[in-house]
Amino acid sequence: MSSVLEKSLAIVELLVEHPVGLPVTTIAAMTHQPASGVHRTLQELTRLGFVRQVHAGGDYALTIKLPAMGLGFMGRAGITDVSQPVLDQLAADSGELVRLSVVDDTRLIWVAVAQGATRGLRYDPGQEQGVIVHLASTAGGMAWLSSMSDEEALALVSAQGLVRVSDNTGPNAPGSITLLLERLAQARARGYAMAVDGYIAGMAAMAVPVRYHDGPQVLGCLSIAGPAVRMTPARMQELSPALHAAAQELGAGAAGTRYFQSNVRALEHETRASA
Structure with a gap:
């Protein structure tokens, strides 16, 4: 330093x-x-x-x-006003943990959460708001990576690190670039990304990008997570329409937030500059 x-x-x-x-x-x-x-x-x-x-x-x-400054920023930027009702409804419909992450330059950051599980076994980390998402081992990170080219995805993963350094990293996290690219291809074909026993052992999640007005600009990612014994591949397929619908609703509502408006302008400027 x-x-x-x-x-x-x-x-x-x-x-x-x-x-x-x-x-x-x-x-x-x-x-x-x-x-x-x-x-x-x-x-x-x-x-x-x-x-x-x-x-x-x-x-x-x-x-x-x-923290008060951060909450004040979130409120004045309009992020929580637009997102929280959508997250709460999806959490109630799915009965699982729902999280929203937003793109911040070359990072993805968890900013909002809603818990739909009211009893029994549930996944409830409780301390992830404001945390930078590890791209290769999480469903949200994989959803964002799947929205770009393999070259762009690998550049972000290389900068952050393929392997998450943590005592509780799941055993199924991708340990090679080959496996990472395979899972990205599967996410694109399936329509949503999956992470089972990847970020944390015993936890499974699915996620999709949140696109501005369903267009090319990705503002963040929306995920549903829960215990792997309950969040099976079949259950994820059942939840896919609701997850996509909620992501589309967030993307449409983003026009009313100052934060997302500035992000879209920045993305459009980058697109014009590279054209």
């Missing part, structure tokens, strides 16, 4: 993943920064109201200021 800003943001991103806080020495080790420099940065973030010390001489944690 070179700049002060880059080092500061690395600390903030780490604390987002540890809401109960971390000691200075751990933050320094995990961000590969000197402890003295980390301490100075934390003091400045504390002064600005983004970080607090849990107790005197104790761990440092984020305050509610940064």
Whole structure:
């Protein structure tokens, strides 16, 4: 890391993943920064109201200021106003977890969720909003990759990494480029992407791209996820029409959001520039 800003943001991103806080020495080790420099940065973030010390001489944690800013942005951008009713209805109809991810430059980020399972076995991660989607191991990531050429997809996967570094990565995540391309071809032919025991063991999901007015511009991806014992291939096929209909509704409603409008303008500019 070179700049002060880059080092500061690395600390903030780490604390987002540890809401109960971390000691200075751990933050320094995990961000590969000197402890003295980390301490100075934390003091400045504390002064600005983004970080607090849990107790005197104790761990440092984020305050509610940064999450509040994020929620305020989501609301003013119109994303939640348009998406949440659609997600809630699809979750109720499917009885499973429904998630919306949005395209942010070269990344896909989970931004909204609705839980349809009210009892019994269910998949409920609870902490994925704002998390960057791992493209190769998730249904949402594969749905986005399937909307582009193999060359474009491989460039994104190469930049992020084919294998997700996590203790709970599923055993069925693609471990080779050949397998990844096979699954992308299957997703295009099927009409939706699948991930079974890929992102997390025991979990299965299906996803489709959300296209602006059903056109070429992909704004994000919509997925349904649940326990693999319940989200079987046959069940996914049954849910496919409802998932596609919800994605089309989101794509049509995107015209009313400032965030998606700016994304569409950027995509149209890139298309004209490359033509």
